Amino acid sequence: MKYFSTRGGKEELSFEETVLTGLAPNGGLYIPEHIPSLPENWQEKWKSHSFMDLSVEILSLYISEEEITRTDLRKIVEKSYKTFRHPETTPLQKLNDKKYVLELFHGPTFAFKDVALQLLGNLFEFFLLRRNARKSADEKPEKLTVVGATSGDTGSAAIYGLRNKANISIFILHPKGRVSPIQEAQMTTVTDANVHNLAVKGTFDDCQDIVKALFADREFNATHRLGAVNSINWARILAQTVYYFLSFFHVRSQLGDSQAELQYVVPTGNFGDILAGYYAKQMGLPMGKLVVATNANDILARFWKSGKYEKVDTAASTQEETATDPVNGASDGKQMTASGGSGVKETLSPAMDILVSSNFERLLWYLAYEAAASSTDAHARRLEAGDIVNGWMGKVKQDGRVEVPTAALVAARKDFFAERVSDDQILETIRAHFTSEPSYVADPHTAVGLYAAGVIAPQNSASTSQIILSTAHPAKFSEAVTRALGNSPQFDFARDVLPEEFHGLLEREKRVIDVERPDAELIKAVIANKADKKDAGSQGLPRTSI
Numbered sequence: 001m002k003y004f005s006t007r008g009g010k011e012e013l014s015f016e017e018t019v020l021t022g023l024a025p026n027g028g029l030y031i032p033e034h035i036p037s038l039p040e041n042w043q044e045k046w047k048s049h050s051f052m053d054l055s056v057e058i059l060s061l062y063i064s065e066e067e068i069t070r071t072d073l074r075k076i077v078e079k080s081y082k083t084f085r086h087p088e089t090t091p092l093q094k095l096n097d098k099k100y101v102l103e104l105f106h107g108p109t110f111a112f113k114d115v116a117l118q119l120l121g122n123l124f125e126f127f128l129l130r131r132n133a134r135k136s137a138d139e140k141p142e143k144l145t146v147v148g149a150t151s152g153d154t155g156s157a158a159i160y161g162l163r164n165k166a167n168i169s170i171f172i173l174h175p176k177g178r179v180s181p182i183q184e185a186q187m188t189t190v191t192d193a194n195v196h197n198l199a200v201k202g203t204f205d206d207c208q209d210i211v212k213a214l215f216a217d218r219e220f221n222a223t224h225r226l227g228a229v230n231s232i233n234w235a236r237i238l239a240q241t242v243y244y245f246l247s248f249f250h251v252r253s254q255l256g257d258s259q260a261e262l263q264y265v266v267p268t269g270n271f272g273d274i275l276a277g278y279y280a281k282q283m284g285l286p287m288g289k290l291v292v293a294t295n296a297n298d299i300l301a302r303f304w305k306s307g308k309y310e311k312v313d314t315a316a317s318t319q320e321e322t323a324t325d326p327v328n329g330a331s332d333g334k335q336m337t338a339s340g341g342s343g344v345k346e347t348l349s350p351a352m353d354i355l356v357s358s359n360f361e362r363l364l365w366y367l368a369y370e371a372a373a374s375s376t377d378a379h380a381r382r383l384e385a386g387d388i389v390n391g392w393m394g395k396v397k398q399d400g401r402v403e404v405p406t407a408a409l410v411a412a413r414k415d416f417f418a419e420r421v422s423d424d425q426i427l428e429t430i431r432a433h434f435t436s437e438p439s440y441v442a443d444p445h446t447a448v449g450l451y452a453a454g455v456i457a458p459q460n461s462a463s464t465s466q467i468i469l470s471t472a473h474p475a476k477f478s479e480a481v482t483r484a485l486g487n488s489p490q491f492d493f494a495r496d497v498l499p500e501e502f503h504g505l506l507e508r509e510k511r512v513i514d515v516e517r518p519d520a521e522l523i524k525a526v527i528a529n530k531a532d533k534k535d536a537g538s539q540g541l542p543r544t545s546i
């Protein structure tokens with residue numbers, strides 16, 4: 001299987017190159033040359049498979065045996081998912097016959113990104129070790145320096161994915177004092193020598209700008225071989241297709257009814273999680289339309305209404321939340337704080353606070369392919385689709401918006417519904433599910449999915465069951481949960497929500513480097529100092545400053 005860029009060009013990469021490269025040089029995202037179909041009798045053969053078994057079967061459809069043997073693939077998969085606490089890896093909770101919650105948060109950091117990042121870290125390590133084993137003694141080993149910024153909610157999944165991996169070091173910048181204590185502790189209590197937490201005096205935007213500046217510095221980038229683990233990496237999408245299959249079998253076995261139609265509802269930010277569902281559907285997993293559930297950052301919900309993909313909601317100047325500045329909002333993809341008066345809105349589901357959805361470009365390619373009717377031959381059509389996406393993304397960059405042709409919108413509506421959910425609706429949903437029978441405490445992201453599911457449900461046929469993807473443990477987003485349930489006499493956060501693993505977390509040993517100014521040069525100095533020293537800092541002070 002080869003991979004090519006959504007923005008066209010002749011380049012064709014192996015799986016290994018695709019995973020190590022991340023973003024294509026022409027700005028596009030890599031997609032497989034074709035979507036494989038499922039083997040004959042897959043339902044019979046796979047119905048009792050564990051998450052790991054399914055993972056090996058599905059991944060091997062996208063990775064040729066010459067690249068990773070099945071034996072090696074199984075080892076990588078086992079190493080990745082043995083870190084999960086639940087025997088079913090991603091278990092299903094039944095709310096009623098028509099409604100199930102697929103819990104994706106039983107990995108090391110209690111959020112769904114673990115599913116992808118545990119695998120990605122092991123793939124990186126596998127490829128680097130193999131490359132280095134092929135080198136002669138006098139050649140320099142290949143190393144990777146992963147750099148990223150976090151507002152708190154997702155940095156820990158990257159850290160846990162890469163901790164203690166050979167030839168890899170990771171530097172995660174967070175705005176000092178502006179992430180929640182639990183999230184800060186989840187990151188800084190990882191004391192492996194290759195993990196470096198940088199607490200930067202400044203905002204999340206400062207941190208993000210610094211990371212961008214590092215990647216833009218060619219010399220620095222080349223010297224340290226900077227890498228990113230953001231959600232555009234193909235391996236992350238692939239890893240996430242597995243739980244769609246697993247939950248399909250679990251619901252089918254519970255309902256004992258092969259007529260039931262499944263509808264997946266997915267809390268969506270960068271469109272990675274739901275895109276994995278789209279691939280599963282295209283591979284042949286039976287399901288109805290996928291439901292895109294967004295928070296107030298609703299660029300996707302607006303797209304499905306209008307066919308316009310635009311950063312700023314130009315049609316809604318009268319709406320309550322339009323604190324957007326059309327000039328700044330349209331000028332670039334920089335995320336600005338609410339006080340900056342532009343762009344991303346801060347919501348109770350912060351992991352979904354986005355201006356544009358990076359993985360949406362992959363879906364746009366398939367829509368462009370549908371719309372590229374002028375080419376009859378598959379190869380010519382593929383090239384035409386790349387040109388079309390290139391044009392669309394150019395418009396988004398330049399004007400902050402693009403409108404796709406009707407054929408593309410029709411294609412998008414064939415496979416998806418989309419709904420937008422407000423903060424008030426999130427709180428209302430958390431309360432409603434806590435007081436229902438069975439009582440369920442949802443995190444605010446999951447609540448976005450639950451609310452959207454409720455909006456769609458009346459349109460469904462009697463045989464449809466909904467599976468709502470739960471993307472985080474409620475203890476991880478305690479603020480929203482406490483706001484929703486704090487007044488309820490039956491609710492006790494420590495008793496009902498807080499997992500054992502979080503007890504004493506705040507008191508555990510921490511390792512963090514304080515950075516006194518949001519200054520890219522200071523950060524470069526830290527990276528240059530630490531990246532090459534294998535056990536740097538492990539004997540040093542727990543808290544250092546520069």
Ligand SMILES: *Cc1c(COP(=O)(O)O)cnc(C)c1O
Nearest residue numbers: 268269270271272273351471472
């Ligand atoms: C990242 C994240 C999401 C959004 O997933 P995408 O793949 O970006 O759409 C939703 N919920 C939580 C808790 C997340 O961390």
